[in-house]
Amino acid sequence: MTAEIISVGTELLLGNIVNTNAAYLAQQCAALGLSVYYQSVVGDNPERLKSTLKLALERSDVIFLGGGLGPTEDDLTKETVSELLGRRLVEDTHTRERIAEFFARIGKEPTENNWKQALVPEDAIVLDNANGSAPGIILEEKGKTLILLPGPPMEMIPLFETHVFPYLREKEPDVILSKMLKICGIGESRVEMELKDLIHEYQNPTIATYAKTGEVHVRVTAKAGTESEAKKLLKPVVRELKVRFGRNIYTTDENQELEDVIVDLLKEQNLSITTVESCTGGLLAGRLVNVPGVSDIFKQGYVTYSNKAKRKLVGVKKDTLSANGAVSEKTAKEMAKGAMLMTGSDIAVAVTGIAGPDGGSPEKPVGLVYIACNFRGKTVVQEYHFSGNRKKIRESSVTAALVLLRECILENIRL
Amino acid sequence: MTAEIISVGTELLLGNIVNTNAAYLAQQCAALGLSVYYQSVVGDNPERLKSTLKLALERSDVIFLGGGLGPTEDDLTKETVSELLGRRLVEDTHTRERIAEFFARIGKEPTENNWKQALVPEDAIVLDNANGSAPGIILEEKGKTLILLPGPPMEMIPLFETHVFPYLREKEPDVILSKMLKICGIGESRVEMELKDLIHEYQNPTIATYAKTGEVHVRVTAKAGTESEAKKLLKPVVRELKVRFGRNIYTTDENQELEDVIVDLLKEQNLSITTVESCTGGLLAGRLVNVPGVSDIFKQGYVTYSNKAKRKLVGVKKDTLSANGAVSEKTAKEMAKGAMLMTGSDIAVAVTGIAGPDGGSPEKPVGLVYIACNFRGKTVVQEYHFSGNRKKIRESSVTAALVLLRECILENIRL
Numbered sequence: 001m002t003a004e005i006i007s008v009g010t011e012l013l014l015g016n017i018v019n020t021n022a023a024y025l026a027q028q029c030a031a032l033g034l035s036v037y038y039q040s041v042v043g044d045n046p047e048r049l050k051s052t053l054k055l056a057l058e059r060s061d062v063i064f065l066g067g068g069l070g071p072t073e074d075d076l077t078k079e080t081v082s083e084l085l086g087r088r089l090v091e092d093t094h095t096r097e098r099i100a101e102f103f104a105r106i107g108k109e110p111t112e113n114n115w116k117q118a119l120v121p122e123d124a125i126v127l128d129n130a131n132g133s134a135p136g137i138i139l140e141e142k143g144k145t146l147i148l149l150p151g152p153p154m155e156m157i158p159l160f161e162t163h164v165f166p167y168l169r170e171k172e173p174d175v176i177l178s179k180m181l182k183i184c185g186i187g188e189s190r191v192e193m194e195l196k197d198l199i200h201e202y203q204n205p206t207i208a209t210y211a212k213t214g215e216v217h218v219r220v221t222a223k224a225g226t227e228s229e230a231k232k233l234l235k236p237v238v239r240e241l242k243v244r245f246g247r248n249i250y251t252t253d254e255n256q257e258l259e260d261v262i263v264d265l266l267k268e269q270n271l272s273i274t275t276v277e278s279c280t281g282g283l284l285a286g287r288l289v290n291v292p293g294v295s296d297i298f299k300q301g302y303v304t305y306s307n308k309a310k311r312k313l314v315g316v317k318k319d320t321l322s323a324n325g326a327v328s329e330k331t332a333k334e335m336a337k338g339a340m341l342m343t344g345s346d347i348a349v350a351v352t353g354i355a356g357p358d359g360g361s362p363e364k365p366v367g368l369v370y371i372a373c374n375f376r377g378k379t380v381v382q383e384y385h386f387s388g389n390r391k392k393i394r395e396s397s398v399t400a401a402l403v404l405l406r407e408c409i410l411e412n413i414r415l
Numbered sequence: 416m417t418a419e420i421i422s423v424g425t426e427l428l429l430g431n432i433v434n435t436n437a438a439y440l441a442q443q444c445a446a447l448g449l450s451v452y453y454q455s456v457v458g459d460n461p462e463r464l465k466s467t468l469k470l471a472l473e474r475s476d477v478i479f480l481g482g483g484l485g486p487t488e489d490d491l492t493k494e495t496v497s498e499l500l501g502r503r504l505v506e507d508t509h510t511r512e513r514i515a516e517f518f519a520r521i522g523k524e525p526t527e528n529n530w531k532q533a534l535v536p537e538d539a540i541v542l543d544n545a546n547g548s549a550p551g552i553i554l555e556e557k558g559k560t561l562i563l564l565p566g567p568p569m570e571m572i573p574l575f576e577t578h579v580f581p582y583l584r585e586k587e588p589d590v591i592l593s594k595m596l597k598i599c600g601i602g603e604s605r606v607e608m609e610l611k612d613l614i615h616e617y618q619n620p621t622i623a624t625y626a627k628t629g630e631v632h633v634r635v636t637a638k639a640g641t642e643s644e645a646k647k648l649l650k651p652v653v654r655e656l657k658v659r660f661g662r663n664i665y666t667t668d669e670n671q672e673l674e675d676v677i678v679d680l681l682k683e684q685n686l687s688i689t690t691v692e693s694c695t696g697g698l699l700a701g702r703l704v705n706v707p708g709v710s711d712i713f714k715q716g717y718v719t720y721s722n723k724a725k726r727k728l729v730g731v732k733k734d735t736l737s738a739n740g741a742v743s744e745k746t747a748k749e750m751a752k753g754a755m756l757m758t759g760s761d762i763a764v765a766v767t768g769i770a771g772p773d774g775g776s777p778e779k780p781v782g783l784v785y786i787a788c789n790f791r792g793k794t795v796v797q798e799y800h801f802s803g804n805r806k807k808i809r810e811s812s813v814t815a816a817l818v819l820l821r822e823c824i825l826e827n828i829r830l
Contacts, residue, residue: 013451015441016625019434022456026430036428037463041437041454048452055470210431275697275718281704282690282697285718289696292772292805300724302717303690303700309715309758343724357707390707 001172003034004060006052007041008068008077009151021066021153028160033174033223034062044074050084057144062168067151069134071113077148078121078137085141087121092135095126099133127163131155136163145171177230178205178221179238180254183245184214184403191216194244198237205233213392214399215258247410258402263291263298265409271346273405275301276314276339278326278352279369284398300343304335314338325364327352329381332370340374348374349405353384355393369397373408380408416587418449419475421467423483423492424566427456436481436568443575447583448591448638449477459489465499472559477583482566484549486528492563493536493552500556502536507550510541514548542578546570551578560586592645593620593636594653595669598660599629599818606631609659613652620648628807629814630673662825673817678706678713680824686761688820690716691729691754693741693767694784699813715758719750729753740779742767744796747785755789763789764820768799770808784812788823795823 005025011017022039029036038060042052049068056063068077082089096118103110110133117134120126127136132155137148147164149156183191188211195218199207205222218241222233242249250261266273275285275298285301288294302313307326310316315338316331324330335350353369360366365385372381382404386396420440426432437454444451453475457467464483471478483492497504511533518525525548532549535541542551547570552563562579564571598606603626610633614622620637633656637648657664665676681688690700690713700716703709717728722741725731730753731746739745750765768784775781780800787796797819801811 012438013441013454014445015438015443015451016623018438023427023430023433026428028430030429036430037458037460038467039428039456043452045452052453208431277697279704280701281709282692282700282716282718283704285697286695286701286809289694289698289718289720289809290806292770294696295720299721300717300719300728301697302715303697303704304715305704305710306714313715355707391705394701394704 001034001061002059003029003036003062003064004056005029005036005039005064005066006049006056007039007066007151008044008049009041010043010074012041012067013043021149021151021156024153024157025064025066025160028165030221031176031178032165032168033172033176034168044068044076046076046080046083049077049080053081053084057141061143062145062147062171064147064149066149066156069117069148069150071111071117071133078119081139081146081148082121085121085139085146087123087139089119090122091118092120092124092126093118095120095135098128098135102133125167127159129155129159130162131158136160138164138167174223174225175227175230176221176223177227177234178219179234179252181218181220181238181241181245181249182251182256182258183216183218183248184250184258184399185248185407186216186245188216191218191245195241198240202237205237207237213395214403250406257290258399258406259287259291262402262406262409263288263294265406265413266297266347267293269409269413270297271409272297272299272344273347273349274299274339274343274345276335276348276350277301277303278305278310278335279355280351280353280394280397280401281305283394284349284351284401287398287402299345302339310335314342327354327364327368327370329370329372329383332372332381333374333379336372336374336379337377340377346376347405347408349401350374351397351401353386353393353397355390355397357390367393369393369400371397371401371404373401373404375408375412378412380404416449416476417474418444418451418477418479419471420444420451420454420479420481421464421471422454422456422481422566423459423464424456425458425489427482428458436564436566436571439568439572440479440481440575443580445636446591446593447580448587448589449583459483459491461491461495461498464492464495468496468499472556476558477560477562477586479562479564481564481571484532484563484565486526486532486548493534496554496561496563497536500536500554500561502538502554504534505537506533507535507539507541508533510535510550513543513550517548540582542574544570544574545577546573551575553579553582589638589640590642590645591636591638592642592649593634594649594667596633596635596653596656596660596664597666597671597673598631598633598663599665599673599814600663600822601631601660603631606633606660610656613655617652620652622652628810629818665821672705673814673821674702674706677817677821677824678703678709680821680828681712681762682708684824684828685712686824687712687714687759688762688764689714689754689758689760691750691763691765692716692718693720693725693750694770695766695768695809695812695816696720698809699764699766699816702813702817714760717754725750729757742769742779742783742785744785744787744798747787747796748789748794751787751789751794752792755792761791762820762823764816765789766812766816768801768808768812770805770812772805782808784808784815786812786816786819788816788819790823790827793827795819 125138134150139146224230304310316334336348340348356366367386540553549565554561637645639645719725731749751763755763771781784799
C-alpha cells in the first residue's frame with residue numbers, strides 16, 4: 001500500500017515552524033510497511049487544499065491530512081474534505097461530551113467555536129484525542145483511506161499511537177521489524193566502509209546509517225508476513241553487526257542515549273563520578289543530569305572557566321598553567337585528578353579546549369580540546385581536533401567526553 | 416510572485432531527516448515578498464519528480480528544487496529537469512575547475528562520478544557552491560524560474576545567501592523589511608492579549624508572535640516599494656510595541672539571544688557572575704558559556720546536585736536543608752549567597768527544583784523550582800511551577816534564571 005502525507009497550515013508555508021509531523025508520520029509509515037512517495041504542505045485555503053487532495057486520492061491508498069482541525073474560522077480541513085467527498089457534517093455526540101469534559105478539566109468555558117469540533121463527516125470513524133478538543137477522523141472511500149489528524153504534535157502523536165497505528169496495522173498485514181544499533185567511538189566513514197558489503201548484499205533486511213554528533217546509528221529493518229519471520233531475517237544481520245562493531249555498540253535500545261547507558265553502568269558498578277569543565281561550561285554535567293536518578297552516582301560538578309578557578313577549585317598547579325597553558329594535556333590531567341580528590345569520587349572527567357571563535361593560535365587552533373578521565377587515580381588523556389562553530393565544538397566535546405568515560409569504565413571493570 | 420518548494424530525497428520520505436531546508440526557504444521567500452502556496456517532497460524517482468515539477472510549473476512562478484544534485488546514480492534532479500525542459504546537459508568548464516580545486520583542498524581524489532557534477536543544463540546560470548562540489552543552477556523558462564539547490568543545509572544556506580537571495584531580490588522589487596522584538600518575563604497569552612488590537616488594525620506591517628521556552632518573539636513586517644517607505648511603515652508600530660512592552664523587550668536584534676544581552680550588560684557594568692545549580696545540572700552555566708568572551712565576567716560555576724555538595728561547596732546550612740528541604744526558598748537563597756562569598760563574584764544565581772519524573776510530592780510537586788539571585792548581598796528569590804517532562808522543566812528553569820538575572824541587574828544598576 002502507498003501513503004501520502006498532506007500537512008495543512010500557513011505557519012509551515014511561512015517557514016515559522018519546521019514540519020516535524022511529516023517526519024514522524026513518514027517514520028511510522030515505514031514501520032508499518034507503507035510506501036510514502038509524496039508529502040506536501042498547503043495553506044488553510046479550500047481551493048488549493050481540494051486540488052492537492054484530489055491528486056492524492058488518484059495516486060495513493062492512504063492519505064494523512066494533518067492540521068486545520070482547530071476551532072477557528074481558518075480551520076477548514078474537515079469542511080473541505082466533506083465537500084470533496086459529498087458527505088454532510090454531522091454532530092458526534094460522544095465528541096461533544098468529551099469537549100464538555102475537556103473544558104471542565106482545564107477549568108475554562110468552551111466558546112461557540114469549540115462545539116464546531118464535534119462536527120464530523122457522515123460515516124466517519126472518530127478517534128478520541130486525549131490531549132485536545134479536536135478528534136482524529138478516519139474516512140473510508142472507494143478503497144482509499146483518509147486520516148485527519150490534529151496539528152499539534154503533543155495531540156497528534158499520542159492519538160496516532162493509540163488509534164491510528166493499530167488501525168493501519170490491520171490494513172497492512174506485513175510486519176516491519178527494525179533493530180537500532182547505536183555506535184560510538186568510530187567515525188561515520190569507517191562505519192560505512194565496514195558496512196558496504198552488507199548494504200549491497202541484503203535487500204531485506206535493509207541497513208541504513210545515520211550520523212549524529214560523535215555517534216553513528218545503524219538501523220536494520222526487515223519486512224515479512226509474520227513477526228517471527230521478520231525476526232529470523234533480522235537475526236543474522238544484527239549478529240554480524242555485533243561482531244563487526246563489538247563494544248563500539250553502546251546500545252541496541254532505540255530509546256537509550258549515551259548518557260543513559262553510562263549512568264546505568266556507573267550504578268551497576270556502584271561508581272561515583274564528578275565533572276570539571278572549561279570550554280563545555282557545564283554542558284557535560286547537564287548531559288549526565290538528563291538521566292533521572294543520576295543523583296545516586298553524581299553529586300557535584302565544577303565549571304572552571306578561568307585559570308584561577310582551575311587552581312582554586314580543583315588544585316591545578318600554577319606552574320602547569322604557565323608552562324603548558326590551560327588547554328594542554330597536563331592541565332586536563334590535573335583538573336581530573338584534583339576533582340577526584342576534592343570530591344572523593346571514583347571517577348572524574350575533565351574537559352579543556354578552545355571553542356572559538358577567538359583564542360586560537362597556530363600551535364593551539366580553535367577546535368583543540370583535551371579530555372582526561374581519572375579512574376581511581378589512573379588517568380587517560382586524549383587530544384581532539386574538532387571543526388565547526390563554537391556550539392558544534394562544544395557539543396562534540398561533550399559527546400567525546402562521554403565516549404572516553406564509557407571506554408574508561410569498560411576498560412577498568414574488565415580487569 | 417508565487418514560489419513553490421520541492422524537496423527531493425528518500426531520507427525525507429522515510430522520515431529519517433526533518434525538512435529544515437523547506438522551512439528555511441519558506442522564511443527567505445517571506446522575507447523576499449514571494450508567496451509560497453505549496454511545498455512538496457518527492458523521492459529520487461524520475462517519473463514522480465517529473466509529474467511534481469510539471470504541476471509546479473503550471474501554478475507557480477519560482478520553483479525551488481532542493482537535493483538530488485549529488486554525484487551518485489540516485490541523484491537525478493538535473494537529468495530530470497533537463498529532460499522535461501528539453502535542454503541538453505553540457506559541461507561547465509568553470510565548475511569542472513572548481514571541483515578539481517575542491518578535491519585538491521580536502522586532499523582527496525575525485526571519482527568519475529564527481530565530474531558528473533560539472534554537467535549543467537544548457538543556458539543555465541551556474542552558482543558557485545563554496546562548501547561542496549554540486550553547484551546551484553538557475554533556469555529561466557517561459558517566464559518561470561527554476562532554482563536547483565544542493566541538499567545539505569551547510570551547502571544550501573550559504574549558496575542561497577550569496578547568490579539566490581540577490582538574484583530574487585532583483586526579480587521581486589518590492590522591499591520587505593522586518594523588525595524582531597524579543598520579549599521575556601511575560602507569558603505568550605499576555606503578549607497576545609496586549610497585541611490583539613494592533614494585529615487587527617494593521618495589515619501592513621503585519622505582526623506575528625512566536626512562543627519560545629520562556630520567551631515570546633514578535634516580528635513586525637512591512638512591504639513597500641522602497642526601503643524608506645517600508646521603514647516608515649514599521650516605525651510607528653515598533654514604537655507602540657516598545658511603549659507596551661517596555662523593558663520586557665530584551666533585544667530588537669534578530670541575532671541576539673538572552674544570554675548575549677546579559678553578558679553584554681554584565682561586561683558594560685563590569686560585574687562578575689557565578690552559578691550554582693541543582694536540577695539544571697550545569698545547563699545555566701552552559702548557556703552563559705555560549706557567549707564568546709564570557710570569560711571576562713564568568714570565572715566558575717558549581718553543580719551541587721546532592722545535599723552534601725550544597726553544604727560543602729557553597730555552605731548551605733545543614734539545618735536549612737533538614738528544616739526546609741533542598742527544594743526551598745531558603746536553600747536557594749543560601750546557595751546563591753554561598754556561591755557569591757566563595758567566589759567573590761558580584762552576582763550569584765542559584766537554581767534548585769524537582770525536574771522529575773520522580774521525586775515529587777503533594778506539597779512539592781514535579782515542576783516546583785526556586786531561583787535565587789544574589790546581587791552584592793541583596794537577594795531575590797522566586798518560586799516557579801513549570802510543566803512538561805524533565806527536559807522541558809530544566810530548559811524552562813534555565814530561561815527563568817536568565818530572566819530573573821537580567822531583572823536583578825536592571826533593578827540594581829538603575830539605583
